[in-house]
Amino acid sequence: EGSLQNTHERVRLYQGSTARYERYQYIKQSLLRSVENKELFIVLQPQYGDAGNIIGAEALLRWQHPQLGLISPGEFIPIAEESDIIVEIGQWVMNETCKLLCDCQEVGIQTRLAINVSAKHIARADFSESLLSIVDRWKVPPGSITLELTEGTLIHSFGLVRKRIRELALKGFVFSIDDFGRGNSNLSYLKELPIKELKVDRHFIDEVNLDGSKSLLINSICDMAKIFDLRAVAEGIENTHQLRYAKDCGCTGFQGYFLDKPMRVHVWREKLLSEKAHTGDTASAESPH
Numbered sequence: 001e002g003s004l005q006n007t008h009e010r011v012r013l014y015q016g017s018t019a020r021y022e023r024y025q026y027i028k029q030s031l032l033r034s035v036e037n038k039e040l041f042i043v044l045q046p047q048y049g050d051a052g053n054i055i056g057a058e059a060l061l062r063w064q065h066p067q068l069g070l071i072s073p074g075e076f077i078p079i080a081e082e083s084d085i086i087v088e089i090g091q092w093v094m095n096e097t098c099k100l101l102c103d104c105q106e107v108g109i110q111t112r113l114a115i116n117v118s119a120k121h122i123a124r125a126d127f128s129e130s131l132l133s134i135v136d137r138w139k140v141p142p143g144s145i146t147l148e149l150t151e152g153t154l155i156h157s158f159g160l161v162r163k164r165i166r167e168l169a170l171k172g173f174v175f176s177i178d179d180f181g182r183g184n185s186n187l188s189y190l191k192e193l194p195i196k197e198l199k200v201d202r203h204f205i206d207e208v209n210l211d212g213s214k215s216l217l218i219n220s221i222c223d224m225a226k227i228f229d230l231r232a233v234a235e236g237i238e239n240t241h242q243l244r245y246a247k248d249c250g251c252t253g254f255q256g257y258f259l260d261k262p263m264r265v266h267v268w269r270e271k272l273l274s275e276k277a278h279t280g281d282t283a284s285a286e287s288p289h
């Protein structure tokens with residue numbers, strides 16, 4: 001089983017030093033109580049459309065550990081994925097995100113949020129049922145939720161997961177492929193599954209030089225997006241050259257530190273409220289799909 005091998009790899013990675021291995025063990029232990037101790041929180045990174053309007057945001061998890069301080073998801077998500085704790089965390093993220101959308105609807109803001117979903121979570125037999133009960137609880141339209149899956153999740157997904165993706169897409173949930181292009185993958189899932197969006201991996205955006213050379217890869221990824229009728233979102237935009245280049249290539253969504261860093265929920269809410277006050281309506285009401 002893949003996860004066992006990952007566990008071994010991770011252990012090996014941390015065995016470089018005793019201190020690192022102890023940190024790994026400690027994180028693994030304290031993850032078990034992170035949800036009930038309310039140590040997790042969500043930050044939001046806005047996504048912009050062609051016209052500079054906010055089209056939504058990605059929910060990114062943060063963990064304020066009582067002893068270790070703020071820990072990045074890049075460190076703790078892979079550890080959480082080694083056990084069922086990722087399911088509890090994933091459920092928490094889905095619920096918080098829908099609660100947020102519900103809060104926003106109450107003050108007249110219609111927007112959309114993207115959630116990162118782990119392979120192990122979506123593979124659970126009760127995934128659809130629990131997602132549906134959460135959107136129902138908060139009266140959130142499924143179309144305002146984008147589920148980001150990595151290529152790995154899609155390639156290794158079995159019949160049941162694929163069936164689940166089709167069913168959820170029919171209900172209106174939007175599926176997006178995160179970090180697209182990172183794996184050298186068999187892309188047949190692109191025509192087999194109801195995917196609407198792909199997020200061009202940050203490393204390709206990084207390759208955009210000031211003169212625009214060496215960025216053929218984004219170009220071909222965007223061409224592929226067109227062929228499969230997908231929306232291309234550029235992530236990790238750090239400067240104006242990258243933004244312009246991604247636009248020229250045909251990306252229609254943009255996310256990155258140059259536009260906005262991930263922000264606390266109340267800051268994001270204020271931002272949407274002030275945008276609404278300026279335009280008379282949320283720009284995000286204009287559907288990018």
Ligand code: C2E
Pocket residue numbers: 045059060061072073074077090093116117118148178179202235236237238255256257258262
């Ligand atoms: P991701 O989904 O690809 O998220 C994008 C990451 O790039 C985020 O890191 C974000 O803060 C960072 N980023 C955004 N703009 C820029 C930029 O301009 N430059 C650079 N260098 N980085 C930028 P973060 O928040 O540390 O998240 C890392 C990864 O952890 C995420 O990658 C995602 O795979 C995972 N993750 C985060 N939250 C969750 C969650 O709730 N559930 C699951 N399963 N995974 C999560």
Ligand code: MG
Pocket residue numbers: 058116148178
């Ligand atoms: Mg993501």
Ligand code: MG
Pocket residue numbers: 178179199201202235
């Ligand atoms: Mg990504």
Ligand code: MG
Pocket residue numbers: 178179
């Ligand atoms: Mg990533």
